[in-house]
Amino acid sequence: MLEKALTGSRRYWTWVLFLLAVIGVGFIFYLRQFSYGLGITGMSRDVSWGLYIGQFTFLVGVAASAVMLVIPYYLHNYKKFSKIVILGEFLAVSAVTMCMLFIFIDMGQPTRVLNVILHPTPNSIMFWDATVLSGYLLLNIVIGWTTLGAERKGFPPPAWVKTLTFISIPWAISIHTVTAFLYAGLPGREYWLSAIMAARFLASAFAAGPALLIILAMIVRKVSKFDPGKEAIQQVGKIVAYAMAANVFFLGLEVFTAFYSNIPGEKYAFDYLYFGLQGHGKLIPLMWISGILAVVSLALLIYPGTRRIEKILAVASVAVFVSLWIDKGFGLIIGGFIPDPFGKVTEYWPTVPEALIVLGVWAIGALVLTILYKVAISVREETADVPKVTELDGIAEAELATIK
Amino acid sequence: MGALFSFVVVILLILVAYVGVAAAGLQSIFGIVIPYVAVLTFIVGVVYRVIKWGRSPVPFPIATTGGQQKSLPWIKQAKLDNPSSTTGVIGRMVLEVLLFRSLFRNTKSELRDGKLGYGSAKWLWVAAIAFHWSFWIVLLRHIRLFATPVPSFVNVLENLDGFLQIGVPRLFLTGVILLLAVTYLLLRRFYVPQVRYISLASDYFPLFLIMAIASTGILMRYFFRVDIVGVKELTMGLVSFNPVIPAGVGTIFYIHVFLVSTLFIYFPFSKLMHMGGVFLSPTRNLANNSRMVRHANPWNYPVKVHTYDEYEEEFREKMINAGIPIESTVLPEEFEEEFKEKVEDAGTPVREEE
């Protein structure tokens, strides 16, 4: 089926080449990082994780979109998700791929990455995170690919795929829980030391992932003949609305606990992120944008009247996505490091090479997603009840050329 | 049966080298004589085979067309799968030789409830690519043993190959990939019924042999740790035609060398020659331009044909009756009038008489 990704329209190839170019730039800067060291980034002794781990954290959430489709479709037999579910699974594949890459590029000694497997250390949450992430990647690839392959053959998928699908549900929950535990189990990092960390992760994951999926589904519908279904998209919108509500609620819980208890350690991070601390406050604008987008998008999504308008749904989805991208990609990680164990504020801001490497990884993710979606769309178009009129892509293009 | 036989032969080869070196002390035979013979056989054999193929004529342009032909200018030609130019052919061959493009197309059919379905089947391609490329890189890495100073590209290759810093000495990934891929290729011969059915001893033997070569290589690098300085002394001696047998190089090395020598000797006589043959395959290396450019057949010869005159001779009367023009000017009398009339009826000019 992979060969489907090797043929496509001019627009498809332009997009692929664009991504490859971005990847190329990112790779060049990564080589630079590889030879110079992570000093090329904005990270420091005090803020020792930055944008890389932030993106990783955010993308774990995005990977969740699949399960929000899998549960209704497989557990509750919600047929309207029959077409969109593969998009969720492949999005998960792409997101987890990026997660792994972000971990990889964040490593000081990437060539020793296999040490995690060669010296397995079950007491480390990182070990479990690697395990659940690879497992989730595998599950989604296998489930998605097999289902699609069977569809192409015109046969129902083998029975074991259903078993895997059921396994994938708790597994998806586990990737967020375990990722939350990476942070929530550290002494002396008050911002992270919260019992509802995992719950917050899940809530934001179930909002950000499906929000992205809505956007992607709309794009897919626009660029191909494959329509995941208007109702399916609406239903996903509802999921985003609930999840976003939970997410904002959880954030409120944290704020209350910190400020009502008035324990300085609990407050510092919030202070820094939203109001500034010791005269530092580089993230303040971003965090407020995130907050405002969260509230606005929530308002748009909660009210069915606005949510049902597709354009508004699209805007709200973008807002949710951006809001959570800031919240997880920047605020959560950096907030955990500020102030540092000495109570000092050392600020962090990504450097240009760092940002370009991040962009490169996103481009890889987008490429993986493009390829997987291309395959899925091609298969769907082929097996659709309403067929493509003719297979004359080449001629159509040539005709265009003659008109020009 | 073929598998067992091949397995036993490889084991015997290992034993021969082991006994020859460890017990009989024939280091110079296994370290010098046999390698020389092997390399010579390999070179002469491969050259002979390739020349033999190359000299045999390609009487007809029989490219397998895998896509749209070059046709009207507004119809998009499949330039790689149905090349009409040398560039296209080169592109097709490069993709074929380096990326196994045809194998990439592989599918697996399935019959269920009277319906045939075709699924993607890329594992063979994956394993084949992994196998051939890692084998090639492993070979290139061995240049280290045959050149002083070691060419820089070999060092680059080793750095990339040992990118994942596992163990000391660093684990070369290609060695592991080679072994895994060859194992997969072997297992599919055991477990895929159709492949098992077509497999011959000559299919199992190279797999076992290469498996043994990779295994002995890995064993001597990571486990038995042969004296690398001694090995290099020996290999440099071979290339400089000044062969020496340094003391203290482990028997495993000689086993490895003997197996490699066996592979070299076996190569030109076996299907392994597909390495050279793939370049010469007329269904792939010819352009499909035979309507544009005449392809000459070196052994073209005249054949007996049934000429028009013979044909007309047989059917002249019937043709005339049917009003079909004829060539002959000598008409049977009774047809003379009728014929002219008929031809005129048909609106065809009567043949001008010379």
Add this chain to the structure above:
Amino acid sequence: DGIDKDNLEVSQFLPEPGALVAGKWAMVVDVRKFKTEDDYKRVINACNSIHNIPDFGEPKDEIKWIWTDTFEHAFPDEYEQKYMPASLERMPFVLMCNHCDNPPCVRVCPTKATFKRADGIVMQDEHRCIGCRFCMAACPYGSRSFNWRDPRPFIKKENPDYPTRTKGVVEKCTFCVERLAEGLMPACVEASNGAMIFGDLTDPNSEVRKALSSNYTIRRKAELGTGPNIYYIIGGTDNA
């Protein structure tokens, strides 16, 4: 040869004859005895020069095994005391790895690159470290440093007897295990002229036990349950 990696770790617990051994190493820092800036510098330099600590000249890249900071930063949670002696407020405190009883850094390491020895020393295997910096996030004391870039060009004078590190790995104070093995006290202790006491906590007659039983000491962030093993004798204003 013949020693695999697991045995290599075990071997570190088999002391050479003449090595200093202990049930649990600990250190008492008598803050009162650091009088001049020189007292700190001597201690820190002793460590830095022996262990090939680079000097990047930029705080972002800094590698610190032993260093000083103010009371406010060493004990950020104690700082609510606004009326403490002004001298104490300005006084530099010697900081280093606490070699915790219950080290979070060891708990989180995904490759066992950092581990705790039976004698309490928290070690770092820079050859196994993958540079994920999870330990840095986990350490509540900021005792771990990461090689953000190649340290070698920034080592003022290389000590050939001690390995240098590569970029991309985490490192930290090791209580000078290499010196203990040779029967020597840690470099800082040796250079401190008695301001730093080092010894076996499990030995009731050890110097550290004596110091602890005769002085009131505090430890950094003991409330986190990490069980830090660096004790600070602070004393009163007259100590300044």
Add this chain to the structure above:
Amino acid sequence: MAKTPKPEELSKIDYKLPEKGWMDTPVEFKEGMYCHGARPQYLETVDFPNPRQWSSKKDEDWKLPENWKEIVLNGMKERLEKYRSFRLFMDICVRCGACADKCQFFLGTGDPKNMPVLRAELIRSVYKRYFTASGKMLGKLAGGRELTLDVLKEWWYYFYQCSECRRCSVFCPYGIDQAEITMIGREILNLLGLNTDWIAGPVANSYMRGNHLGLEPHTIKSNFDFMAEDIEEVTGIKVEPTFNRKGAEILFVAPSGDFFGDPGTYTCMGYLMLFHELGLDYTWSTYASEGGNFGSFTSMEMGKRLNYKIYAEAKRLGVKWILGGECGHMWRVVNQYMDTWNGPADFLEVPVSPITGTRFENAKSTKMVHIAEFTADLIKHGKLKLDPSRNDHLKVTFHDSCNTARGMGILDEPRYILKNVLNHFYEMPEETIREKTFCCGSGSGLNAAENMELRLRGGFPRANAVKYVHQKYGVNMLTNICAIDRAALPTLMNYWVPGVDVAGVHELVANALVMKGEKERTQDLRLEPLPEKVGAENV
């Protein structure tokens, strides 16, 4: 004739392989799976060796010459020296098995010797034994085996169960082409007079009478008159084709099946109507009245002997160039062999469409243009007035013929034409079309009656794909550009997918073609009422 099992039974194909190795499993001649042996008079006609009355049943005496083994081995030797393909394909197969399930005859029969690799191994084993050092020394271990009568009969059985469709070659990493091996295998068999009656007959007919059906000149004329009558009935226009006319601009050569059998005749009517509408200065030939080359199913030499007529006739008639009809093996021959065999055709001009002025650069040496190229060019230039709605009662799919697909690559031209002459076009699953197309199961001389089960089995994968679009989209018309298809597919469809009809592309072109001065059409070329007219009457 063997009773053909019901489709439900036939589609239960057992892919289980015998316990014993294939060398130890002697060939079993199953009724319905092979053809009759060639009659002596056919072989005599073309001076082929060993003409005799014989039965192709395995157990009977095949009446071979005493020195048959020597003839075979010499024949092999000669061909090893003459064809790089043969020697190379014998040498380099690694038996990876990628081709195994690509062959429609394996998919349809489950007989492992129909896996292309094993079909090749049937002769490769003999090559190894007699022509390689390893085989001479190691015998079976090196994959060699003795040439016995049983082996020879096995060759005959399996080389006439291969339609030379080249599907295996597309998937083979070295491009090993079983068609090439089968062709050479058949050449060698023909040295002993081992042909099938169905091939030998058409060969003799083609040789003597110019076409494989043996239509004599006046018969052709009469058939055309008949078709012209039908055309007049449908359109009110009288077409007046000419035969053997000197000085015409174009010589048109079509498969003779189109002059004789339905639905080929409708395709032929299509040509006639199109050319009439264009006012094309063209002629038919009764001497070169066959596009298809049945000689190529026999030997390269016989192929050349039959192919000779086309250029010879073009030269005799003094035409400028040649146009070729919808035929499969004809085009493989034109594309790959004709110029080499009987060229250079320097007495002809590079073909230029007199209607559009398009110069067919891709045919500048053979001087022979495929009618799909010709018509696609006409449509592209807007030279045809078309009413696709006349084909609205048809839901159409297109079957790529193996020869035009994999021995030429004419894929988009017919699709472009179809797209313009009808409104409902549906592709079959992509693994079954274009270069991956499945053969009709009757190509390369397998289109006899006595081997019906083989044909139905070999056609099973194709039929399966048709069934898919039939059930999914209601496809009821299977189009193609091959006369063997038009002869074989109706049987195949009747058996596997009742309700699907078969037509050549130019039948549908002519249906849609709005001709100058035509009467209002109420019938299609099959003289069946056009759907909308029925509808109009009902209103």
Add this chain to the structure above:
Amino acid sequence: MGFEFNGKTYETDDDGYLINLDDWNQDVANFIAQNEGIEMTEAHWEVVNFLRDYYAEYKIAPMIKILIKEMKKMFGPEKGSNAYLYQLYPAGPALQACKIAGLPKPTGCV
């Protein structure tokens, strides 16, 4: 192959078609028809005779549509249909009627 009839041996091809056209006569035709399970009636003879006449002129059996059309012309519209011919010769006029008429089976792409 072949068959015996009235003490004479008739050579046929593998499918039972007479090899020598001169061997044919009405009795032989009846005999072949019997083996095919057909009782020859006037209607059957009409077809067979037409085939033989056509063959005499064209050396081949006619196209089915010619057969139908000519039958229509000669014997009326009710006899000029495929269905009618199949009713007479269930295995198909091309195969069965030709066999009875002693004509060779048309071989080729038809």
